[in-house]
Amino acid sequence: MRILVTGGAGFIGSHVAEKLLEQGNEIVILDNFNNYYPSDLKRKNLDKIKDRITLLEADILEMERVKEAVKNCDSIIHEAAQAGVRISVKQPIKTSIINITGTLNVLQAAKEEGIKKVVFASSSSVYGKIHHLPFDENHPTEPISPYGVSKLAGEHYCRVFSELYGLEIPMLRYFTVYGPRVRPDLAINKFMHNAMKNQPLEIYGDGKKSRDFTYISDIVEGTILALNKGKTTSYNLGGGNKVTVLELAQKIKEITNSSSELVFSGDVQGDVQHTSSNTEKAKKELGWQPKVYIDDGLRKYYEWVKEAKNE
Ligand SMILES: NC(=O)c1ccc[n+]([C@@H]2O[C@H](COP(=O)([O-])OP(=O)(O)OC[C@H]3O[C@@H](n4cnc5c(N)ncnc54)[C@H](O)[C@@H]3O)[C@@H](O)[C@H]2O)c1
CATH class of the missing domain: 3.40.50.720 (NAD(P)-binding Rossmann-like Domain)
Incomplete structure (x- = not known):
């Protein structure tokens, strides 16, 4: 075809x-x-x-x-x-x-x-x-x-x-x-890159919004x-992986063994509270x-980010 x-x-x-x-x-x-x-x-x-x-x-x-x-x-x-x-x-x-x-x-x-x-x-x-x-x-x-x-x-x-x-x-x-080559504007990409440099992870709103990550x-x-x-x-x-933004940040910190702080800033207009x-x-x-379960997906994504940085 x-x-x-x-x-x-x-x-x-x-x-x-x-x-x-x-x-x-x-x-x-x-x-x-x-x-x-x-x-x-x-x-x-x-x-x-x-x-x-x-x-x-x-x-x-x-x-x-x-x-x-x-x-x-x-x-x-x-x-x-x-x-x-x-x-x-x-x-x-x-x-x-x-x-x-x-x-x-x-x-x-x-x-x-x-x-x-x-x-x-x-x-x-x-x-x-x-x-x-x-x-x-x-x-x-x-x-x-x-x-x-x-x-x-x-x-x-x-x-x-x-x-x-x-x-x-x-x-x-x-x-x-999410996954390799994810759009750079998405939170997951920013969290991963900042966590790897031990830089702060910026969370919009209170971090209780959740997303169904695929x-x-x-x-x-x-x-x-x-x-x-x-x-x-x-x-x-x-x-089928409903995870809050706070949980996502924590998971990424764990996977990358990062000491990044979590910092909170204003909420984003138009962003829905939850998706599932x-x-x-x-x-x-x-x-x-x-x-693909979220923890496995995040680990694969982390491996890819590390490889891409070395290219
Ligand atoms: N990534 C997600 O989480 C997600 C979630 C829901 C829906 N979607 C939808 O999935 C599709 C792909 O998303 P993505 O995350 O790969 O985004 P992306 O921005 O990486 O890909 C979109 C592509 O379309 C091209 N494009 C944009 N405007 C164009 C135009 N006027 N003419 C020709 N090309 C144009 C861009 O250059 C880009 O390469 C989009 O329709 C998006 O709305 C994505």
Whole structure:
């Protein structure tokens, strides 16, 4: 199969592309290497595979380039987005244009080129206000950040394109993903690097917020299962490791044998209090189950950070 991975130079996209290539597929990557975090890191993400893929350095907002990327592909994995809650609070219009109009461009190009399957990278941020935990896919969707709104709007466009034009579009609600090559703006990355230097770990709010951490290999497996078996519906992909920010900081300190102090600063607007996933639907319909327990995942991630520092 020839598969387009949008945002394929990013954290999740590059891992998905690598695995699909290993499985014998042809890969096209479309990514604009924007400077949300250093583009050098994104180029490095592709080091192992750059000679075996077709790379288009372009924006999902450029319709003609998207169509060019989609041509002759069998399916699309749409990972490109302005990720991150905090930046969406500061720049809601930017998030909206990339995540909503950009997604619409990808769907329209898919429709015009006769693509039948698109996997959409959504987010647990679509849930927002908590009615019950863990979140199942029928939990109300009341996002509390512009980022969450943009992903929910993306899901609605996916459903409507499926109903109007017959594309099959599984929507994956990823829960806080971590592991090698994690986005540098995420707390887990900052904690790890600072702990290794015995520098303070900065905790926003009181540290009692919790996240359901999901290891990257589980996300890659779920994304590829959705490509092969997913229907037009939302699936939670969460690791089942609900850990508070304080617990995360403690675990990282232990693993790195660090003497870092914990320092507390102001809360972040738009950040939900807790996330926790019920993944029964993905288990039943995709045959997916998370495999990596948080302590093991953190240790693997630590090993990778040490190796990457020595390169
Ligand atoms: N990492 C997580 O915990 C997490 C959780 C939930 C959902 N998601 C979603 O998963 C997807 C991948 O996230 P990630 O953590 O790998 O982020 P990332 O920022 O590492 O990857 C996104 C990639 O998309 C590219 N991109 C951004 N805007 C683009 C544009 N206009 N045109 C072309 N390329 C563009 C970026 O250059 C980047 O390489 C995103 O859709 C994100 O919203 C991530």
